[in-house]
Amino acid sequence: MTLRINKLSKTYPNGVKALDNLTLEIQKGMFGLLGPNGAGKSSLMRTLATLQNPDEGTIYFEDIDVLNNPMTLRKTLGYLPQDFGVYPKMSAMDLLDYLATLKGITSRKDRNNLIQQVLEITNLYGVRKQFVDNYSGGMKQRFGIAQLLLNNPKLIIVDEPTAGLDPAERNRFLNVLREIASSNIIIFSTHIVDDIKDLCNDMAIMNGGKILKKSKPSEATKEIENKIWIHNCSREKLEEMEQLHIVLSSKYNEDNSINIRVYANEQPAEYFIKATANLEDVYFIALKNHHQA
Amino acid sequence: MFLTILHFELKYWLKNWSFYIYLSVFFVMALLSMAGAAGAFGEGTASTDHIANSPLSIYNFTKFFNKFLLFLLPAIVGSTIYKDFKSNFNNILFTYPFSKTNYLFAKFLSSFIIVSIITIFVELGLFLGTKIPTANGAQLLPFDALPYLQTYFIFLIPNLLLFGTVVFVTVLISRNIYVGFISVILLWLLSEIVLRIAGIESLTSFLLEPFGNNATQSITRHWTLSEQNTLPLVLQPIVYYNRLVWLFASIIIFTIGYRWFSFSQNLLH
Known part of the structure; x- marks a missing residue:
């Protein structure tokens, strides 16, 4: 596939x-x-x-x-859009029944079985009779999954x-x-x-x-293993660090100092400590490379 | 799929209280108008030398109610298509395996059936208005179904089809219900302009006045009072030509909307 x-x-x-x-x-x-x-x-x-x-x-x-x-x-196809709504004042059951018919499931019995199944998968069975437009954000998203599963x-x-x-x-x-x-x-x-x-x-x-x-996420982090370095510096030094090194991310500590993560093949300076590479590093490296290109 | 959507939309309206309110308001207004004209509320309310249910009188009543019925169109035909955009349900629905043809025709037909049902209650109200016990028998002719059928099928339904199509297509394209209201008013203004420019006795205005009234009244305008009270509604060929012109226009307008519409449309951000 x-x-x-x-x-x-x-x-x-x-x-x-x-x-x-x-x-x-x-x-x-x-x-x-x-x-x-x-x-x-x-x-x-x-x-x-x-x-x-x-x-x-x-x-x-x-x-x-x-x-x-x-x-x-x-x-x-099953599609959950970024932004969607439903007809007001309709329960999850009624909406799913209509949507299942639109997806071509003509037998009422098949539809009922299927609707029960998708409601259980998405943990909505208990609220199946409530209006979907009154659902919380998370419930609405799970309803979005329930509807997309209807045609398998x-x-x-x-x-x-x-x-x-x-x-x-x-x-x-x-x-x-x-x-x-x-x-x-x-x-x-x-x-x-x-x-x-x-x-x-x-x-x-x-x-x-x-x-x-x-x-693959695991391979992506493996590629940059031993190339991520951290250093705790003061706020005033951040700009200088950004000019000298490839700073991927910076996080404030409670004492207002900053932890910076730097990407480099070799230890950039002795005060840098090696860190475990993570997926966020991969992401920021990709974005940095793109911005420079 | 066509029947699925049609059935769903019809059920939606039949379970919606606003449908019953529209229906009752038109029914009661029509009933009271006819009853009043037939003297059911005493001598003061009607001129006694007019027959209340003569074919021409029934025609005049429906002509009056036709204008009000137009304002149902955005509320019913317009909102049937608009609610998909308004609720944002279209983002899900438009990836479903039904065709544009099924979708648009089912949406339009379901809402038009609802409007047609409400319109039947105008005719029904007019008819039952003649049956009010206090009505003055001297102002009433015996029941004849023909003028009710003529006004329904030759005037009300084609006119609502034309304006309904305009509303449907403008809401479909603009995705805005208010544009639907404005389009009704604009088309109405257009008909007035046609009359003013072409003159009420010209062939142009007979053909191009969208309600078909001018073509009809070219004859009835010259009737004497006793003719108005007794004659059947004479519909000359020009009336049917007028209806055909606007039926054709309805088809063209629907086709434009149909061709323009696509489930695959750009998202601008």
Whole structure:
């Protein structure tokens, strides 16, 4: 099972280049798409979900030519948009029943079984009779997962689903995702590095409409092993440090000093201490390289 | 899929109290208008030499109610398409495996059926207004279904279809319900302008006045009082040509909206 994205480009009428000759191949499993806001993640996701057309390029899912046969893809697609709502004053049960019919499940019995199943997976069975427009943010996102599962999709696209969730809701949501990731491709976009670390077996970092790096999270951190250094410096020194070294991130301590993380092949100075590389370092290195290029 | 969406939208309206309010208001207004004209509320309310349910009188009543019915169109036809955008449900729905044809036709037809049902209650109200026990029998003709059917199928329904299509397409394109209201007023103004420029007795205005009233009244305008009270509604061929012109216009407007619309539209950010 493979999703092949080839040389995808899209420039909006206002001149923003959202996708820039983007090529990407995604295999079965949980794929994380990491990038800052405005990187083009949503544009890519919406294009994959057949909600907008690129100017150039092709997308193939298995043997489906997605851009020319959007309807064929939709039959096997599950999509959770970044921003969605539902009709007011309708319960999860009633909405899912309508949506399941729209996904082509005509038998009432099949529908009822399926709805019960997706409500249980998403932990919404207890609140199935409540109006979805009264749900909390986390419940609404899980409803979004419930609806996308209705056609047993092979390609699942979830666009920034953890944005705005509190930590408990976020964990519950990620657990639901983990549960459904078995025999399909799940593409998951986020600007939160921890989401990827906790969940994905493959990932890409995106910015400026381009893929900056594609790698397995574990391999990506292995590549920069022994190249991450930390130093605790005063606030006044930060600027100097940034000029001298590749400073990836800086965090304030309680005494107003700053811990900086630096990327370098060799120990940059004797006061630097070697640190364990993490995925956040990978992310910032990719973004830094892109900004310099 | 067409039937699924149609059924869902019809059920949505039939379970919505606003449908019953619209329906009751039009029914009661029509009933009281007819009853009043038939002297049911005493001599002072009606001129006694007019027959209240003559074909021309029924026509005049429906012509009056037609204007008010137009303002149901944004509320019903417009909102049926608008609610998908307003709720942001379209972001999910438009990735579902149904076709644009099924979606647009089911959305339009369901809302138009609802408007047609409310319109039936105008005719029903007019008819039952003649049955009020206190009505003056001398101001009433025996029941005849034809003028009710004529006004419903030749005037009200085609007019609502035209304005309904305009509202549907403008809301579809603008994704804004208020533009739907404005489009009703603009089309109405346009018809007034046509009348002023072409003059009420010209062939142009017979054909291009969108309600078909000018073509009809070109005959009835010259009727004497006793003719107004007794004659059936004479519909000359020009009335049917007018209806055809605007039916064709409705189809063209719908086609423009259909061609323009796509599930794949740009997100500007």
